[in-house]
Amino acid sequence: MLLNALLLALREIRRNLLRSLLTVLGIVIGVAAVITLVTLGNGATLMVKQQISALGSNLVVMRPGQRLGPGHDEAGAPAFRREDADAIAAEIRGVASVAPVVSSTVTLVAGAANWSSSVTGTTNAYFAAGNWTLAQGRLFSDDEEQAGKAVCVIGQTVRAKLFAGEAPLGNTLRVRAFGCEVIGVLAAKGQGAMGMDQDDTVLMPLATAQRRLTNSRAVGTVMISLKDGVSASTAIADITALMRERRRLTTAQENNFSLMDTRQIAETLSGTIGTMTTLLGAVAAVSLLVGGIGIMNIMLVSVTERTREIGIRLAIGATGREVLTQFLTEAVALSACGGLAGIGLALLACLGLAAALNMPFLFNPGINGLAFGVSAGIGVIFGYMPARRAAALDPIEALRRE
Amino acid sequence: MRPPLIQLQGLTRTYGRGDAAVSALRGIDLTLFSGDFLAVMGASGSGKSTLMNILGCLDTPSGGHYGFESIAVETLNQTQRALLRRHRLGFVFQGFNLLARTSARENVELPLLYRGLPAARRRQAALAALDLVGLSDRAGHTPAELSGGQQQRVAIARAIVTDPAVLLADEPTGNLDTARSHAIMELLTRLNRERGLTIIMVTHEEEMAAYAGRTLHLRDGLIDRDSAEPDATSCC
Numbered sequence: 215m216l217l218n219a220l221l222l223a224l225r226e227i228r229r230n231l232l233r234s235l236l237t238v239l240g241i242v243i244g245v246a247a248v249i250t251l252v253t254l255g256n257g258a259t260l261m262v263k264q265q266i267s268a269l270g271s272n273l274v275v276m277r278p279g280q281r282l283g284p285g286h287d288e289a290g291a292p293a294f295r296r297e298d299a300d301a302i303a304a305e306i307r308g309v310a311s312v313a314p315v316v317s318s319t320v321t322l323v324a325g326a327a328n329w330s331s332s333v334t335g336t337t338n339a340y341f342a343a344g345n346w347t348l349a350q351g352r353l354f355s356d357d358e359e360q361a362g363k364a365v366c367v368i369g370q371t372v373r374a375k376l377f378a379g380e381a382p383l384g385n386t387l388r389v390r391a392f393g394c395e396v397i398g399v400l401a402a403k404g405q406g407a408m409g410m411d412q413d414d415t416v417l418m419p420l421a422t423a424q425r426r427l428t429n430s431r432a433v434g435t436v437m438i439s440l441k442d443g444v445s446a447s448t449a450i451a452d453i454t455a456l457m458r459e460r461r462r463l464t465t466a467q468e469n470n471f472s473l474m475d476t477r478q479i480a481e482t483l484s485g486t487i488g489t490m491t492t493l494l495g496a497v498a499a500v501s502l503l504v505g506g507i508g509i510m511n512i513m514l515v516s517v518t519e520r521t522r523e524i525g526i527r528l529a530i531g532a533t534g535r536e537v538l539t540q541f542l543t544e545a546v547a548l549s550a551c552g553g554l555a556g557i558g559l560a561l562l563a564c565l566g567l568a569a570a571l572n573m574p575f576l577f578n579p580g581i582n583g584l585a586f587g588v589s590a591g592i593g594v595i596f597g598y599m600p601a602r603r604a605a606a607l608d609p610i611e612a613l614r615r616e
Numbered sequence: 617m618r619p620p621l622i623q624l625q626g627l628t629r630t631y632g633r634g635d636a637a638v639s640a641l642r643g644i645d646l647t648l649f650s651g652d653f654l655a656v657m658g659a660s661g662s663g664k665s666t667l668m669n670i671l672g673c674l675d676t677p678s679g680g681h682y683g684f685e686s687i688a689v690e691t692l693n694q695t696q697r698a699l700l701r702r703h704r705l706g707f708v709f710q711g712f713n714l715l716a717r718t719s720a721r722e723n724v725e726l727p728l729l730y731r732g733l734p735a736a737r738r739r740q741a742a743l744a745a746l747d748l749v750g751l752s753d754r755a756g757h758t759p760a761e762l763s764g765g766q767q768q769r770v771a772i773a774r775a776i777v778t779d780p781a782v783l784l785a786d787e788p789t790g791n792l793d794t795a796r797s798h799a800i801m802e803l804l805t806r807l808n809r810e811r812g813l814t815i816i817m818v819t820h821e822e823e824m825a826a827y828a829g830r831t832l833h834l835r836d837g838l839i840d841r842d843s844a845e846p847d848a849t850s851c852c
Contacts, residue, residue, distance in 0.1 A: 218729055229717060422840020526713045530676060530727040530774070533695045609674045613713065 239550030240505025245556025247498035254490025293432035308444030311339035335423020351398030362421030367398035506592035513600035525612025540603035545597020553589030627680035655828035706775030710787035765796035
């Protein structure tokens with residue numbers, strides 16, 4: 215009987231093909247929008263996670279100030295010193311390397327070319343902490359680090375901008391007022407988690423940067439890479455205790471520095487993207503509701519139009535329940551077809567957009583199943599009222615209707 | 617004596633209530649046996665359509681008793697009446713009432729669909745019924761492609777395909793010209809004689825009523841004349 219009802223429903227949909235198509239358009243668009251947004255959101259989350267793991271898996275970043283993430287408040291918080299980094303390296307267990315970092319954006323000149331880039335003063339530990347490898351050249355020597363000599367290691371973007379077609383090693387790069395010898399070139403890393411170009415960078419010894427660029431002994435951030443298998447939370451707790459002690463904070467005072475590990479950054483970022491995805495998906499879901507109302511409208515029209523047919527069916531022995539089933543099946547078949555079409559449309563849109571936005575395409579069976587279920591459910595909810603109206607018709611009245 | 621197929625006792629039907637109440641039927645007594653061919657006549661407003669609707673289990677009586685076979689129909693609920701229609705009754709209407717844009721065969725199959733017959737058996741039974749009404753070569757035509765007489769034949773095929781106990785025909789020739797009306801009446805007569813099909817037909821044409829074995833005249837919700845009891849007043 216149910217199969218029969220389904221066949222009848224499909225025949226009725228085919229009979230009014232154009233109207234059926236227009237009716238389900240709302241469902242098609244709604245389902246496609248929800249799936250596309252959620253799928254792209256999942257892709258973006260995956261991309262961020264991949265990029266952050268490329269940054270170095272077990273990395274803890276220490277910054278002055280309290281709040282984490284965007285809007286980070288550094289005002290009034292004392293900066294770090296190189297000694298803080300040394301103390302962490304010496305006293306905390308499980309630490310692989312500690313790199314104090316100062317950064318500044320500076321215009322670089324080499325020959326006739328100039329380019330504005332981020333210049334970072336740090337130690338050799340930075341290469342290990344940030345998962346950097348050298349394409350050519352060498353790291354800083356102890357002598358260069360201690361004396362603050364004017365040497366630098368450049369990223370691939372800087373190399374391309376300033377030394378196009380030239381061998382950079384041994385060449386001089388003018389950083390603000392001083393000339394800096396290029397001693398190494400980093401291997402390419404590509405785009406970072408926030409979309410910035412990680413290869414657009416110049417690294418020099420910490421002492422050099424402090425003396426010649428920032429003109430202060432302050433260290434902006436400290437990057438701490440942990441040994442494999444070391445728990446980030448334990449390390450963070452140990453570092454926090456150590457730093458509180460070094461900064462002489464009383465128990466009543468809050469931390470005036472913050473620590474965040476890469477996993478936490480990844481979670482924060484994917485959490486933000488997840489929230490956005492949910493929000494956009496919810497907005498798209500509203501169009502599903504509108505689509506459902508469209509179906510109810512057409513089903514009501516259909517019941518009125520087919521009053522006589524309903525009368526005939528009742529007269530030849532259909533029970534009210536069977537008429538209800540028939541109309542309900544029609545509404546559900548209609549919205550389910552719309553749901554399937556929406557899934558197809560979403561698939562095309564996702565493939566196209568993922569290719570265009572250079573994002574991974576993740577097929578998410580959950581959201582597809584959910585969207586299909588919701589579209590069918592909309593058929594049930596919005597089809598019920600018209601179907602009940604059909605089933606409640608008086609056969610005598612219905613037959614009399616022209 | 618064989619048991620009656622249909623037995624009406626003091627059947628009444630009142631529409632509305634209070635001062636606005638209108639009595640369409642005011643006490644009908646009627647006994648019908650299997651194989652009867654009854655024509656119900658009367659002016660409009662005499663109650664013949666109401667009687668037909670009640671006999672067809674589309675409407676419920678306000679009072680009195682309607683026995684169908686061994687069932688007291690007035691005690692049935694809506695679903696039970698639908699099932700009674702499905703299994704024991706066949707309907708033919710003045711306006712044919714076929715489903716538009718649906719082939720003759722599919723129209724005839726419709727009642728079988730509700731009986732839950734498999735497709736192959738539905739098809740077979742539908743073609744046999746169409747053959748019986750002389751339309752086996754029109755099975756694939758939609759109502760729009762058939763003449764009025766042919767449409768009514770399809771409707772008759774649809775009514776008899778379930779092999780009902782009673783065929784209820786409401787002005788079956790009302791929309792047809794004389795020649796086609798006679799052809800339909802001949803078909804009904806043949807079904808009555810050859811298959812022993814019980815037929816109750818409403819008509820206002822004496823000519824058509826003449827095909828029936830028994831004629832009932834209604835007036836103001838009461839039986840005025842019954843050909844089975846030539847002189848009702850002299851009875852008993």
